[in-house]
Amino acid sequence: MALSGLDIFKLLPKTNCGDCNVPTCMAFAMKLAQKKADLSECPHASEEAKVTLGAASEPPIRLVKIGGTNALEVGNETVMFRHEKTFFHPTGVAIELRTSEGEEKLLSKIKEIEGYNVERVGEELSADLFFISHDSKNKEDFLKTVVLAKENSAKGIILDCSDEEILREGIELLKDTCPAVLLKNELSDKNIELTQNSDVSLILTAKSYDDLAKQTEKARNSGVNNLILNLENQNIGNQLQHNAILRRSALKKYFKPFGYPLFTYIHAESELDMLARASALLCKYDSIIVLPKYDKAMLYTLFTLRQNIYTDPQKPIQVDPKVYPIGEPTPESPVFVTTNFSLTYFIVSGEIENSGISAHLVVADAEGQSVLTAWAAGKFVGETIAKFIKDIKLEQQVKTRKIVIPGLVSQISGDLEDNLPGWEVIVGCQEASDIPSFVKSVKLT
Amino acid sequence: MNFEIPKEVNTGKVAEVTIGATSEQGGTRSHTVTIGGSTSLPFHFFEGQHPHRPAVAMEVFDKTPKKYLDSLMDYFGDVIDKPGEMAKKCVDEYGAELISVRLEGTHPEKGDKSAEEAAETVQQVLESVRVPLIISGHSHFEKINKVMKKVCEVTEGENCLINYVETDNYKTIAAACIAYKHTLVAQSPIDVNLAKQLNILLTDMNFPPERIVMDPLTSTLGYGLEYTYSIMERIRNDGLAGDKMLAFPMLINPGYESFRVKETWAPEKEYPDWGNLEQRAAYWEIATAMSLLLTGTELLIMYHPRAFEVVKNKIIEMYESKKES
Numbered sequence: 001m002a003l004s005g006l007d008i009f010k011l012l013p014k015t016n017c018g019d020c021n022v023p024t025c026m027a028f029a030m031k032l033a034q035k036k037a038d039l040s041e042c043p044h045a046s047e048e049a050k051v052t053l054g055a056a057s058e059p060p061i062r063l064v065k066i067g068g069t070n071a072l073e074v075g076n077e078t079v080m081f082r083h084e085k086t087f088f089h090p091t092g093v094a095i096e097l098r099t100s101e102g103e104e105k106l107l108s109k110i111k112e113i114e115g116y117n118v119e120r121v122g123e124e125l126s127a128d129l130f131f132i133s134h135d136s137k138n139k140e141d142f143l144k145t146v147v148l149a150k151e152n153s154a155k156g157i158i159l160d161c162s163d164e165e166i167l168r169e170g171i172e173l174l175k176d177t178c179p180a181v182l183l184k185n186e187l188s189d190k191n192i193e194l195t196q197n198s199d200v201s202l203i204l205t206a207k208s209y210d211d212l213a214k215q216t217e218k219a220r221n222s223g224v225n226n227l228i229l230n231l232e233n234q235n236i237g238n239q240l241q242h243n244a245i246l247r248r249s250a251l252k253k254y255f256k257p258f259g260y261p262l263f264t265y266i267h268a269e270s271e272l273d274m275l276a277r278a279s280a281l282l283c284k285y286d287s288i289i290v291l292p293k294y295d296k297a298m299l300y301t302l303f304t305l306r307q308n309i310y311t312d313p314q315k316p317i318q319v320d321p322k323v324y325p326i327g328e329p330t331p332e333s334p335v336f337v338t339t340n341f342s343l344t345y346f347i348v349s350g351e352i353e354n355s356g357i358s359a360h361l362v363v364a365d366a367e368g369q370s371v372l373t374a375w376a377a378g379k380f381v382g383e384t385i386a387k388f389i390k391d392i393k394l395e396q397q398v399k400t401r402k403i404v405i406p407g408l409v410s411q412i413s414g415d416l417e418d419n420l421p422g423w424e425v426i427v428g429c430q431e432a433s434d435i436p437s438f439v440k441s442v443k444l445t
Numbered sequence: 446m447n448f449e450i451p452k453e454v455n456t457g458k459v460a461e462v463t464i465g466a467t468s469e470q471g472g473t474r475s476h477t478v479t480i481g482g483s484t485s486l487p488f489h490f491f492e493g494q495h496p497h498r499p500a501v502a503m504e505v506f507d508k509t510p511k512k513y514l515d516s517l518m519d520y521f522g523d524v525i526d527k528p529g530e531m532a533k534k535c536v537d538e539y540g541a542e543l544i545s546v547r548l549e550g551t552h553p554e555k556g557d558k559s560a561e562e563a564a565e566t567v568q569q570v571l572e573s574v575r576v577p578l579i580i581s582g583h584s585h586f587e588k589i590n591k592v593m594k595k596v597c598e599v600t601e602g603e604n605c606l607i608n609y610v611e612t613d614n615y616k617t618i619a620a621a622c623i624a625y626k627h628t629l630v631a632q633s634p635i636d637v638n639l640a641k642q643l644n645i646l647l648t649d650m651n652f653p654p655e656r657i658v659m660d661p662l663t664s665t666l667g668y669g670l671e672y673t674y675s676i677m678e679r680i681r682n683d684g685l686a687g688d689k690m691l692a693f694p695m696l697i698n699p700g701y702e703s704f705r706v707k708e709t710w711a712p713e714k715e716y717p718d719w720g721n722l723e724q725r726a727a728y729w730e731i732a733t734a735m736s737l738l739l740t741g742t743e744l745l746i747m748y749h750p751r752a753f754e755v756v757k758n759k760i761i762e763m764y765e766s767k768k769e770s
């Protein structure tokens with residue numbers, strides 16, 4: 001909770017000694033409120049002031065890291081709805097490795113998941129974590145799996161093992177890589193001992209709000225602060241309501257015991273069911289999702305959803321400005337031009353594809369704005385488009401000398417023709433969905 | 446530490462809209478479907494009323510879509526060109542709660558079927574199933590106005606959901622809906638203000654507000670879903686905050702929109718990273734539907750029977766948690 005200058009002033013010694021290099025305590029308090037100074041600059045600050053200000057500057061939802069280099073960071077969210085600002089830390093997707101699966105199978109699975117990297121709109125997408133669940137009778141299987149995952153991948157690891165001694169050894173193997181541990185039973189003193197002064201995060205499991213708050217309080221009071229919350233319930237409606245309530249409590253009520261990222265292990269009847277549950281929980285507030293199954297199509301779907309939901313709504317996603325082949329164009333194929341706003345690009349390229357023709361789609365640099373916005377801002381006009389076409393040396397790539405512009409900016413056609421000698425400008429349709437009929441009605445080459 | 450659930454009270458309420466009419470109500474449907482009526486955010490049973498769960502429809506066609514996916518042919522290949530039989534299959538075998546009849550074939554460039562032919566198709570479907578109907582059109586104003594007028598007339602009293610009108614073309618169809626007692630979809634292009642403006646235009650011509658369903662224009666997963674998602678959240682937030690002109694149930698088209706994009710038809714051979722096509726096609730529609738359900742969707746038109754089944758089951762499961770709240 002942000003404190004006002006006056007709130008802070010009340011906590012200061014009020015001696016106006018000037019040791020903070022500001023003439024008065026009040027002036028210093030104002031600087032603190034604006035985050036232009038740090039309390040440590042006042043040598044006389046009381047313990048109370050330090051604790052109160054420290055708590056006030058803590059984010060409402062704690063940032064938690066899992067993994068070594070390239071650790072996954074989750075939490076530190078500030079809004080309930082993405083349109084209010086943005087969601088900052090995308091949901092981490094963990095894939096389960098069961099220790100009973102056998103070394104050979106596990107190794108190939110780990111390697112496959114490690115190698116799975118898929119590109120979408122200029123972003124590399126991949127699974128973030130391994131979730132190692134100990135379901136074999138054999139301790140060695142657990143330790144072996146941990147070593148396999150650690151040696152063959154840089155992804156962070158979550159451990160799920162009910163035997164505390166075995167768990168201790170597992171954590172030992174993961175020194176310096178910030179592992180997380182799922183505790184399925186109530187937080188014990190032993191658990192606290194195991195994680196105090198370490199980089200291990202604890203995933204606390206509870207069946208009720210009160211029980212969950214009790215456990216987080218206990219952990220916080222022992223100085224264990226890297227927590228993740230698992231309020232268990234099998235019903236998707238309850239899960240979504242829990243997540244909304246926990247997030248709202250942390251953000252709106254500054255309820256500290258719930259100021260942590262949220263976790264769900266997805267229990268499902270089928271793959272389609274798994275994807276449905278994971279999709280909903282990814283949108284509404286889960287920071288970590290464990291998938292019991294590795295399935296590329298499911299991951300690709302979830303990654304795409306995650307990219308959509310966690311995009312900054314203030315910043316349009318852009319695609320690289322360049323010439324995109326649609327279908328299998330030859331130098332004689334028609335040429336279309338549009339802007340590099342991702343949505344515009346997707347819709348236009350999709351509709352050209354739907355029309356069944358092959359074409360060159362020139363995606364001009366319009367700073368990621370849509371056609372009309374870019375035109376209004378002078379970023380998608382005859383001059384800029386002509387310059388872009390020259391810069392990319394389009395004339396050497398295609399033989400066609402006709403170019404189709406979006407119907408919404410028909411007014412630039414003359415200007416573009418003036419700037420692009422030798423080219424004929426064709427005004428296209430206004431709506432992308434009319435492209436398939438447009439290409440049939442007009443001679444484009 | 447005592448925890449108290451932080452509840453938010455809203456002054457607004459989403460309009461309750463009923464689709465279909467039974468014989469007592471002047472139609473021939475075995476039952477009606479009512480959507481809307483919620484007083485808190487989607488599935489927030491702990492702080493508001495949610496009298497009706499979102500309904501899930503499936504779609505049939507007056508003309509086989511040019512690009513009908515192989516993965517859907519496996520389910521509908523035998524009936525795809527027989528809208529009546531396909532509707533029956535959707536209802537009897539897959540559990541569709543409403544049927545949408547898409548009249549794309551009346552578009553001058555996609556078959557140019559006449560208004561009479563369209564009316565015949567709709568009647569066929571009316572006869573073969575007893576669930577309420579949605580009649581889905583296209584953007585060729587002149588033609589669709591003719592078609593919808595005719596369809597509204599021949600289905601008088603059935604209270605179909607006429608899908609859709611937009612700001613540049615609403616008068617003819619809205620008037621036909623009033624005259625022949627149908628419900629109407631008001632579509633706007635992913636924009637809160639335009640959505641509101643159209644609803645005002647409709648109510649200004651005395652269109653009954655309890656017969657309006659909004660379509661904020663569905664963008665599918667990976668193709669602008671985030672825009673639809675946030676616009677819907679904003680519309681719902683404003684509606685619950687008391688803006689009556691935004692407090693209408695919302696319709697989305699995960700089926701139609703998903704099955705236009707590459708991810709639902711490109712083979713795994715060409716895109717190995719995208720994984721199994723059969724699964725992916727259903728996943729894409731499910732992820733679109735599930736995410737938008739959380740923003741205030743009350744009516745979905747879906748294509749893939751397995752995606753349909755999963756999403757419908759999830760909605761039912763969500764509403765089971767209502768009892769506990």
Ligand code: SF4
Binds near residue numbers: 017021042
């Ligand atoms: S150093 Fe501390 S006590 Fe002295 S003026 Fe600054 S704030 Fe006040």
